[in-house]
Amino acid sequence: MNVVEIRDVSKRFKEHGKWFYVLNNVSLDVKEGEIFGLLGPNGAGKTTLLNILLGILTPDSGQARIFGKDVIKDRGILERVNFVSGETRFHWLLSVEDVLRFHGRSYGLKGEVIDKRIRELTKFFGIDDILNRKFFNLSTGQRMRLIFAKSLINDPRLVFFDEPTLGLDPSIAIKIRKEIKRINKEQGTTVLLTSHYMHEIEQLSDRIAFIHKGKIIDTGTVEKVKLKKFSTYDVFLNVREIKNRDYLKRNGFRILGKNRLQKELQLGESISGLLSSLANNGIDVTNIETRKPTLEDYFVKIMEEKK
Ligand SMILES: Nc1ncnc2c1ncn2[C@@H]1O[C@H](COP(=O)(O)OP(=O)(O)O)[C@@H](O)[C@H]1O
Ligand SMILES: [Mg+2]
Missing domain, CATH: 3.40.50.300 (P-loop containing nucleotide triphosphate hydrolases)
Structure with a gap:
């Protein structure tokens, strides 16, 4: 109602x-x-x-x-x-x-x-x-x-x-x-x-x-509104050792440092697939962080578009 x-x-x-x-x-x-x-x-x-x-x-x-x-x-x-x-x-x-x-x-x-x-x-x-x-x-x-x-x-x-x-x-x-x-x-x-x-x-x-x-x-919903302006989010991974660089490159990973990777995922795409694929390729993940767009990112984008 x-x-x-x-x-x-x-x-x-x-x-x-x-x-x-x-x-x-x-x-x-x-x-x-x-x-x-x-x-x-x-x-x-x-x-x-x-x-x-x-x-x-x-x-x-x-x-x-x-x-x-x-x-x-x-x-x-x-x-x-x-x-x-x-x-x-x-x-x-x-x-x-x-x-x-x-x-x-x-x-x-x-x-x-x-x-x-x-x-x-x-x-x-x-x-x-x-x-x-x-x-x-x-x-x-x-x-x-x-x-x-x-x-x-x-x-x-x-x-x-x-x-x-x-x-x-x-x-x-x-x-x-x-x-x-x-x-x-x-x-x-x-x-x-x-x-x-x-x-x-x-x-x-x-x-x-x-x-x-x-x-x-x-x-x-906040999620839906954001989705209209953003279709991806970032995942940051710490790994024990970076190996299999070919595989990483082919799959869109960026190497940020000795033990750190970044990858862009579609909003709504799950992380578990990513983790099992890394494991299957011999890469051991020790930490994971995600950075999703906030309403503030959305607001900034809208205001830029209105200018
Ligand atoms: N009674 C009024 N007479 C003239 N202008 C008004 C009056 N009330 C609000 N305004 C103007 O209308 C606009 C919107 O005001 P308001 O609804 O208070 O915005 P918000 O709550 O989103 O900050 C502002 O520019 C404000 O100065
Ligand atoms: Mg007010």
């Missing part, structure tokens, strides 16, 4: 008296239970797209549907959605509990239900011992956990994370990525994530869409 359906969405803004397209005929689907990564450089239109899905902005044309409902005509559907961004902050004098209660109430939760939800979530994120601590007294890690707890307060079936690790130090960013995976796995929540960090999207996403200047350039 498609949790998100975006069909031919366009949005223009006026800047210095001139109109420009922030989104230009964007279409994409997010399926139930997946982590979908929207990747693109700053200014690509990612946040604008999320704002359209949240009903904050209206598209000039096209449709945005969540669970099959048009977000403009059927605002009730937004009760099943939640949203946080790397820029989310709360009033400095509110306590952990105040923040969650406030946001719970804004989703219409009351009494026992909200108490239970606050208990569950603060436990899940390990902040149940600091319920009364004010926002300004929280560490970066505790703030991050509170922001995640807020994002689940209404038991959403779909959460948007807009640049969740923007400007955070790497150790916190790693924790955030773990939490996103955990929310998706343990709560079964569908996640739509935006980021301009390629490794983040690569690490988390089941599928991605690459957005550039308001247009979707490519979409699919």
Whole structure:
């Protein structure tokens, strides 16, 4: 089932008296239970797209549907959605509990239900011992956990994370990525994530869409998207001794040093065939490394093509 359906969405803004397209005929689907990564450089239109899905902005044309409902005509559907961004902050004098209660109430939760939800979530994120601590007294890690707890307060079936690790130090960013995976796995929540960090999207996403200047350039699993631009990967081998040079040459090995070889394989081609062929030709492999193209390689290639 498609949790998100975006069909031919366009949005223009006026800047210095001139109109420009922030989104230009964007279409994409997010399926139930997946982590979908929207990747693109700053200014690509990612946040604008999320704002359209949240009903904050209206598209000039096209449709945005969540669970099959048009977000403009059927605002009730937004009760099943939640949203946080790397820029989310709360009033400095509110306590952990105040923040969650406030946001719970804004989703219409009351009494026992909200108490239970606050208990569950603060436990899940390990902040149940600091319920009364004010926002300004929280560490970066505790703030991050509170922001995640807020994002689940209404038991959403779909959460948007807009640049969740923007400007955070790497150790916190790693924790955030773990939490996103955990929310998706343990709560079964569908996640739509935006980021301009390629490794983040690569690490988390089941599928991605690459957005550039308001247009979707490519979409699919990370592996598939990369496959469109790269068809090979490199294997580096350490061997006990280099012999049978004829065989090596015929089979496309490059000799890099006294004990080191390199060979290019097709993506999807297995290494075991390579190893048994080497063994059959008397070459003893002591170590093997592979270097596959990353999303970053893909991104660089796309940007070069766009120039
Ligand atoms: N309300 C607005 N009015 C005018 N321009 C805007 C508005 N919101 C965003 N933009 C512009 O639209 C472009 C895309 O913005 P945004 O969706 O925030 O990109 P991203 O989230 O991918 O960095 C940027 O050039 C931004 O300056
Ligand atoms: Mg943004």
